[in-house]
Amino acid sequence: MKMRSALLLLWLAAAAAAPAQTAPPAPADEGEFRDPFAAEDETAARAKPGPAVSDPLEKFNRGVYRFNDKLYCWLLRPVAKGYGFIAPQPVRESVDRLFENVKYPVRGVNNLLQGRVKGAGIETWRFVINTTVGVGGLFDPAAHFDLKKQEADFDRTLAFYGLPSGAYLMLPVLGPSTVRGAAGAAGDMALSPALYLDWPWGAAAGVSGGRMVNAASLRLEEIDSLRAATLDPYAALRSAYFQSREQAR
Amino acid sequence: MKTWLPIVLALLMAGGAALRAQSPQAEVKSTTEGILALLKDPNLQGDGQKTARQQLVRAQMDKRFAWEQSARACLGRHWTQRTAAERAEFVKIFSDYLKETYSDKIATYYNDLDKINYQGEKILEGDFASVKLTITTKTKVDHPVEYRMQKSASGWMVYDVVIEGVSLVKNYRDQFDAIIAKSGYDGLIREIKAKRPAAPMP
Numbered sequence: 430m431k432m433r434s435a436l437l438l439l440w441l442a443a444a445a446a447a448p449a450q451t452a453p454p455a456p457a458d459e460g461e462f463r464d465p466f467a468a469e470d471e472t473a474a475r476a477k478p479g480p481a482v483s484d485p486l487e488k489f490n491r492g493v494y495r496f497n498d499k500l501y502c503w504l505l506r507p508v509a510k511g512y513g514f515i516a517p518q519p520v521r522e523s524v525d526r527l528f529e530n531v532k533y534p535v536r537g538v539n540n541l542l543q544g545r546v547k548g549a550g551i552e553t554w555r556f557v558i559n560t561t562v563g564v565g566g567l568f569d570p571a572a573h574f575d576l577k578k579q580e581a582d583f584d585r586t587l588a589f590y591g592l593p594s595g596a597y598l599m600l601p602v603l604g605p606s607t608v609r610g611a612a613g614a615a616g617d618m619a620l621s622p623a624l625y626l627d628w629p630w631g632a633a634a635g636v637s638g639g640r641m642v643n644a645a646s647l648r649l650e651e652i653d654s655l656r657a658a659t660l661d662p663y664a665a666l667r668s669a670y671f672q673s674r675e676q677a678r
Numbered sequence: 679m680k681t682w683l684p685i686v687l688a689l690l691m692a693g694g695a696a697l698r699a700q701s702p703q704a705e706v707k708s709t710t711e712g713i714l715a716l717l718k719d720p721n722l723q724g725d726g727q728k729t730a731r732q733q734l735v736r737a738q739m740d741k742r743f744a745w746e747q748s749a750r751a752c753l754g755r756h757w758t759q760r761t762a763a764e765r766a767e768f769v770k771i772f773s774d775y776l777k778e779t780y781s782d783k784i785a786t787y788y789n790d791l792d793k794i795n796y797q798g799e800k801i802l803e804g805d806f807a808s809v810k811l812t813i814t815t816k817t818k819v820d821h822p823v824e825y826r827m828q829k830s831a832s833g834w835m836v837y838d839v840v841i842e843g844v845s846l847v848k849n850y851r852d853q854f855d856a857i858i859a860k861s862g863y864d865g866l867i868r869e870i871k872a873k874r875p876a877a878p879m880p
Binding site (some may be wrong): 459460461462464465466467469522540569571572578597650654657659660661663664667668669671672675676 | 679747750751754755757758769779780783786803804806808817818826837838842844845847848849850851853854855856857866869870873
């Protein structure tokens with residue numbers, strides 16, 4: 430009996446102590462908010478090889494950002510809105526898939542260049558299935574065979590071979606990138622089938638303009654809400670770009 | 679032995695209250711399901727019900743989001759340089775701004791939702807938790823989302839949301855750094871006040 434009482438007492442003491450132990454400390458509002466997860470992120474970023482992205486060209490970049498912003502507000506947005514009004518969303522999604530399907534060489538080649546043979550294989554199967562069964566890429570039946578798009582571009586390939594990203598660079602029309610990203614975009618363009626078709630450059634420009642309008646029409650809400658939810662949209666975009674960059678680095 | 683009984687019962691009840699505090703993931707899940715139920719509720723559909731719907735969603739979010747802690751985390755190192763009155767003012771105007779901006783937006787995110795996969799939780803130092811999930815859209819695109827939470831008297835509360843590796847708090851902190859560097863703390867307060875989408879909600 431004595432033993433049992435003692436055990437009971439012990440248990441009671443433990444039960445009484447437990448809530449007190451787990452109760453949060455009174456909020457100390459003196460210091461900076463302590464965030465162990467953010468601290469973990471920073472440690473992980475520092476442990477990665479290569480320099481982090483920085484923005485020494487901020488003045489120039491902000492200028493390009495203002496240009497892109499005006500381009501969006503005055504041209505892209507109204508056109509994409511009007512187009513979105515005429516073409517129903519499923520149609521625009523199909524057109525988007527078509528353009529993505531045509532970019533198969535970019536993904537295929539860069540998967541190979543990065544030694545991802547399986548990725549290149551999946552991309553090739555996707556291209557074959559979606560171009561035939563998927564009516565030129567308007568639909569994505571390959572996804573039903575568990576063949577998911579294997580993103581790869583020339584920028585990642587350059588990174589794979591150890592080229593540092595260089596400074597943050599805001600590209601006209603294309604948006605946030607780096608010096609290496611600009612070279613990568615040029616490389617991707619070299620793999621664009623549109624470049625090898627014998628058509629007037631006006632038609633090529635028209636197609637790439639159409640592609641932008643179509644893509645924008647699907648993301649208007651996203652872009653507008655980004656603009657609405659930010660106090661310094663340039664700094665917000667740069668922060669988001671750096672953060673996702675750190676993940677991929 | 680009988681004299682023990684009331685004490686044991688009382689302590690069991692106290693212990694039970696502590697046990698009822700759910701795991702971080704369960705908290706995220708129940709709040710998410712609560713909001714989804716509101717958005718699906720046939721009585722709350724259409725533009726006529728918009729205000730009622732938004733208020734109910736907002737009430738659900740208020741139960742799970744530590745807006746004040748988020749606001750404080752967004753100010754980062756500048757927090758220490760502000761007086762108590764400035765801190766109180768900042769927490770008020772910026773947490774109002776966050777509430778206005780995000781509680782209306784959440785409905786549009788859910789419109790596109792196909793399914794949510796919960797991928798477990800991680801607890802740091804006993805008082806901090808991270809809950810990871812993948813949100814799949816109707817167009818079959820996966821978006822990784824992470825809720826960062828802190829334990830408080832009212833359970834596990836979200837102070838940061840990380841979407842596709844981009845932390846909301848860090849994003850605002852970087853914006854604030856840029857604004858404060860250019861136009862000072864007063865400039866930041868002016869910007870937030872100018873950006874407030876509407877009159878403060880009740």
